Amino acid sequence: MILYYRYYSKLRRVKKSMANIADSYDNMVNNPQNDELGLFSNYNDILEETRRRIISHNCKCILDIGCGTGNLCGKLSDRYNVIGMDKNIEMLKKVQEKYGNMKCKVGSFLDEPFKENIADIVVSTYVLHGLNNEDKKIAVKNMIRYLKENGKIIIIDYMFFDSEEKEKYRQHFKELNKQDLWDFIDSKYYTNINEFKEYIAKLNYNIKIEHKVNFTWLVEITR
Structure with missing residues (x-):
């Protein structure tokens, strides 16, 4: 059986056409039979819960x-003015195939905002763990710059509550002889929730955090 983490890494490195990456991504998240870590559980x-929060x-x-x-x-x-931003052009082409009304823009968290104070909601799902702690700070500041005065940021991503929880998971995988799975987790930048809360507080913003499943947490940031 091909483990999810190997499949995911292959997806990142694949030398086939980039269009195949977009197709493979949809197949992966919707049919995660090999997702041994449960990264795409529920x-x-x-996503449906997040849409309800956006609508509300x-x-x-x-x-x-x-x-x-x-x-x-x-x-x-x-129903809404939706702007999708991604640095992968082939992902955006797939967006246009699936959702003709969704506007697309090439870019990432770390780019200078193309326009400030434009969005009521800035959202990101299953992406932030690709950024180290310093880049996360830049990303959050840029997300805030996009927000209107009473706007909200919603983030769904993989996180640990604190460094102690991360260590418990490390020991857990070691005891299970699953060092390869832990090495995959440790190669990413899962957010330390306690440290993230402190950073958001320094920006004079409020933060609400809810655990959803496995490593997945939902974060809301408001003024």
Whole structure:
């Protein structure tokens, strides 16, 4: 059996056409039979809950950074002004195939905002763990710059509550003789929630955090 982490790494390195990466991504998140770590457990349920939160905010404009193939906000693009941003052009082409009303823009968290104060909601799902701690700070500041005065940031990503929890997981995988799985986790930048909360507080913003499943947490940031 091909383990999820190997498949994911292959997806990142694949030398086939980039269009195949977009197709493979959708197949991976919707059919995670090899997701031994449970990284995409309850994927569609979590996205649906996030859409409900977006709708309840009474928003007009949504910016989805790292939108992938539009799985989160594409379904809202018939009702709202939705801008999907991703650095992978082939992902954005797939968005346009699936959701003709969703606007697309090439870019990432770390780019200078193309326009400030434009979005009621800035959202990101399963992306932030690709950034180290310093880049995460830049990303959050840029997300804030996109927000309107009463806007909200929603982040779904892989996190540890604190360094002690991370160590417990490390020991757990070691005891299970699953060092390869732990090495995959440790190669990413799962957010330390306690440290993240302190950083958000320094920016004079409020933060609410909810554990969803396995390593997945949902974060809301507001003024």
